[in-house]
Amino acid sequence: MTAPALPHAGPLAGPRLLVAALAIGAGNFLVVLDSTIANVSVPTIAGSVGVSVSQGSWVITSYAVAEAITVPLTGWLSRRFGAMRVFLACYFAFAAISLLCGLSQSLGMLIAGRVLLGLVGGPIMPLSQMLLMRIFPPRQATVASVIWAMTTLIGPIAGPILGGIICDGIGWPWIFHIKVPIALIGGALVFLTTRGLPDPTGKARIDAIGLALLVLWVGALQIMLDEGRNHDWFAATEIKLLAVVAVVGFLAFVIYELTEAQPIVDLRIFRHRGFTAAAVTFAGGFGAFFAAIVILPLWLQQNMGYTATWAGYATGIMGILAMISAPIVGKATEKFDPRAILSIGILGLGAMTAWRMGFNSDVTFAQMAWPTLFTGPFMVMFFVPVTGLAIASVTPEEQANAAGLSNFMRTLAGAFATSLVQTGWANSARVNQTELVGAMHNNAEVIAGMVAGGASPEVAVANLTRIVEHQSVLLATLDMFAVITVVFVLAALLPWLAPKPKGPIDTSGAH
Structure with missing residues (x-):
């Protein structure tokens, strides 16, 4: 799955270590960012290339599926070509393919580019984690873990905000173009600061x-x-x-x-009850979390009149408290039962989603911002301990595979959740619209009132239709929040199926 833990190749020190760590972390940030930066831009992209929003959602799912497929190849690639070489090749390829995505003139070309982005982005996440642990001295392993965890957390938070601002202010191609110089500079800095460090290879069968x-x-x-x-x-x-x-x-x-x-995927790891419970928790919790941050900006833009920028703010505001609470949660994971922290985090995410079930068509941005803001600490409580809990029950030789397999399930769950929540949303909207129309027994009077107010019969019918459609989509959105809440509650029960770790868990991901 992921690259096996290798001996330290001579830790770096001083400014060289700082630059290398930031450049490697930037690679992980870009890949995670790419999973959400397009979320708020889907309606704009779909309109630009002349397709429906549901077809435009392939921009999200194609990337996630391709990324999930290449995660299991990371270990083989690292053994065959060297972890640093593979990381650099993927880093620079990410820059080149991002440029091509921004130049796309059709949905087919864009999806092809997103697939390629996912293929080269998949190995970057686990390799960045491993390389950070390699360049830091063993006594500073916690610092490496924090850098990796923070870049992983910031990515999905910054994605909607940057995507919205860029889409509205410059144009959707720039959500891809902006990553090109960052990836090129980051890759160059990694090459320069790690040059001369051993990058062992060996025979590897795929x-x-x-x-x-x-x-x-x-x-x-x-x-x-x-x-x-x-x-x-x-x-x-x-x-x-x-x-x-x-x-x-x-x-x-x-x-x-x-x-x-x-x-290529060591399914025997599922014999460990603790790993199975944690991995399924990771998949279920992340699927629900990702479904929520996909459906919210779509609803805001299509039915609430929000621009991509403001939809991004409404989604990304969770980052404020997430950044503040991350160190606190990290320390708490070392002292308290990680199963409790994980379960509370998932229940909190469910509570914030349930809060949104009280929204109506008159909800203000401030009212909408509160549950999103408070999502931040619970998101950290979910993400920080779950991988460590997954690897706590496996043998040392299986830890790299366990970390990779749990992330594979997480990525796949995000892709599937995107499709399922949009399908459920569309179906619920149709059912609600039918029920609303059936419950309206005074259509003629409402239309007559609009005509009496100066509207033409055609305009009156169109206005009434628009009101019904708007309300049906609102009800469908609340229905999806209800389903997501139920999934969160069920996922919160799963960590307790894992045995309690005998000591502090390794939140660095098994390195």
Whole structure:
């Protein structure tokens, strides 16, 4: 999965260490940022290339799926070519492909670029974590962990804000172009500051069949989830076919990986009850969290009249308290049962989502900002201990694979959640609209009143239709918040299935 822990190749010191750490952390920041920077820009991008918003959501899911698929390849790539070489190659490739994404003239070209971004971005996250641990002296391992954790937390917070400001102020291509100089400078600084450090390689065999099966079932399932709502689900032959391919591919993948001597995804790790509980918690909690930060800006822009900038503010304001609380949560994880911290964090995220169920069409930005602001500390309580808890129950030799597999599940859950929440949102809006129309017994009187007020019959009908559509989408949004809340509550129960760690957990990710 992720690169195996390697001996320290001579820790750096002084300004060289600081520059190298910031440059490596910037790589992780860019990759995590890319998972959310397009969220608030989807309506604008969709309109620019002439497609629906639901089709435009492929900009999000294509990146997440490609990223998830390449995470398991990180270990093989590092052993075969060297961790630093792979990191630098992906860093510079990220810059080049970001440029191509910004130059896209069609949705197909943009999605192709996003797939390539995900493929090169996948290894950057685990490699940045490993390289930070390598360049810092062992006594400063906690500092390396904090740098990596903060870049991982800041990315999804800054994404919506930057995406909104850039989309409204400059144009959506610049949400990709702006990353080009940062990636180029960051990659150059990593190369210069780490030049001369050993970057060992060795023979590495890749599980080609396992990789092919992984791509097959993940790709088929994601396409089915994205396209199902556009083809009346299982009424369409192609959706049925995709479902069969996904199920058969998944079963074949599980059977093959459990019998393969060197599997690309070591499913045997699931024999550890603690890992299974933590990994499923990570996937479920992150899926719910990501669904919320996908649906909120879409609703604000499509139905509340928000610009991409203000939708970004409404989503990204959670970063204020997240930054303040991160060191406190890190210390608390060392002293208290991490299962309790994790469970409280997830329940808090659920409570903030439930708070949003009280929104109406007159909700102000300030009213909307409070639950988002208070989401920050709970988000930190979720993200900080969950990976450490996942690896606490596995053997030292399995820790790298455990960290990689839990992140693979997290990334995949985010992609699936994006599709599922938008499908549920659209379906709920249609049902609510039908019910609202059926409950309106005075349509003619309302229209007559509008006509009496000076509107033409056509305008009156259009206005009434718009009001009904607006309310149906509002109700659908509240329905999705309710579903997300339930998922959070269920996910909060899962950490308690893990045994209590015997000592402080390693929040650095098993290095």
